[in-house]
Amino acid sequence: MAGFRAWAAKSPDGGTAWRDASRQGLTSLALPEEHGGAGLGYETACLALEALAEETGRSGLPFSLAAQMWACQEPIAAFGTSEQRARYLTPLLVGDAVGAFAATEYDAGSDLLSLKTTAAPAADGSWLLNGTKTFVTNGPMADVFVVLARTGEGSTLASLTAFLVPRGTTGFTVGKRIDKAALDGAELCSLELTDCRVPGEARLAGTGDGVAVLMHAMRYERAFILAPTIGLMARALKEGVQHARMREQFGRPLSSYDAIRQRVVRMHVSLTSARELLHATARAADAGTLDHQRSSLTKLHVSTEFNRFCTELPDLYGGYSVLAETGALRLVADAVASRYYSGTSDMQTKIIAEGLGL
Structure with a gap:
């Protein structure tokens, strides 16, 4: 998981705060035991995030953890295959990796259903992703990204698909850290996808099911971020x-x-x-x-x-x-x-x- 390791090597605390929070169980509190979570529920998870913020007095770390918990872990747990959960969800829960949700685009803003990033099927069953994303929380150090892309024409409700894109995938470029005046300690960036090729099994849920993935993520993120x-x-x-x-x-x-x-x-x-x-x-x-x-x-x-x-x-x-x-x-x-x-x-x-x- 090169993204988190590289970021941790440059961070003031070597990434220990993130690892400590995850390994003490914070990121796994809400998820059910069958997915590797503690099964203690959302209220317990919220109380833990509150306690972390109150103790540190800083917004960045708990915000970043919450962004992973609600917009990355939740969709993988709900829609991922057993192989996807083993490859991505398990490392996220124990602090060995960081996850990010990449939906927002420069011209779409809150109108996520107007996004322009595309994914085209190739003859060998793979997909080619092209487009840009911005305001990607955890992007500078993330190891896996849930990326929304348009895979069809017509109604947006049937033309979006979610993909799990590992850091280092050819054609996938993580942009510079975005400077901001709030959320001190949280890391945001833009992404560039240029003929970024991912295998068919990188789809999270099926082709055209991206809106379901998006709505699931937003239901929990908006409630608990x-x-x-x-x-x-x-x-x-x-x-x-x-x-x-x-x-x-x-x-x-x-x-x-x-x-x-x-x-x-x-x-x-x-x-x-x-x-x-x-x-x-x-x-x-x-x-x-x-x-x-x-x-x-x-x-x-x-x-x-x-x-x-x-x-x-x-x-x-x-x-x-x-x-x-x-x-x-x-x-x-x-x-x-x-x-x-x-x-x-x-x-x-x-x-x-x-x-x-x-």
């Missing part, structure tokens, strides 16, 4: 309360002023509301009743409350919010980003509205 933000908010609230107690102005602690107390309470309400809905959604997934409307509702609500929380946070610190040690502005950037990945807030609203019959 923001689980780490609950831990980030919890840590920020705890540190904010401590600051309000210790910092004095005009001879009184900040915590004695109603304006500050009200601000902290509003932050607490946002955290509690986001946490309660997320956990209820996880329980629905554990019960087998998670649908797309519920996933979008969770993504929209948690990102909205995260942004409300971060509207209050800088004013709690005042001018000190610009100091890196408070983490306030870093969290604001993470909150803004949460409105856009895994489908924008407008996209989630559209899905919810359609579910309501509008």
Whole structure:
């Protein structure tokens, strides 16, 4: 698994944080035992991601792990053959490999059904993939990519196919790391596919089943990709309360002023509301009743409350919010980003509205 090894050799901690999280079982918590998972369910997995984010205070690692868990592992477990699961899923679960989901394109954005990457069948049963992908989370160090490509004309619902493409495949180029202002520690990049040849058995599910793979991945990613933000908010609230107690102005602690107390309470309400809905959604997934409307509702609500929380946070610190040690502005950037990945807030609203019959 050259991608993860090469990245780990250059990372500050040698990739130990990723390996430790995986080998302690985080990435396997939600998957059933028959697929090599712990079978402990989605609520347990969300709690673990929250705890990791709260402990570290950083968004990048838990976000990257979550992206692999929901958009790469879930589709392989659900649609993969026994051979595909043995080759790819098992190494992902134990921290020996990293996975990525490659769907977004420059001109498609949230409209994933408009993607232009193509896959054409060859006489020998292989497929030739051509196109570009962008904003591929984990791309710089991933060993296997779930790639969506158009394999037919007409209705998009029957013309997309998912492929498992290992790093190093001829014609498959991993682009440079994308610089960004949020999700510190997460690695994103673009991909180029130029006559990238993969065997017929690289298809994940059948030809034309790509929408089913995509919808499965999005159902879990949209529901749970923001689980780490609950831990980030919890840590920020705890540190904010401590600051309000210790910092004095005009001879009184900040915590004695109603304006500050009200601000902290509003932050607490946002955290509690986001946490309660997320956990209820996880329980629905554990019960087998998670649908797309519920996933979008969770993504929209948690990102909205995260942004409300971060509207209050800088004013709690005042001018000190610009100091890196408070983490306030870093969290604001993470909150803004949460409105856009895994489908924008407008996209989630559209899905919810359609579910309501509008």
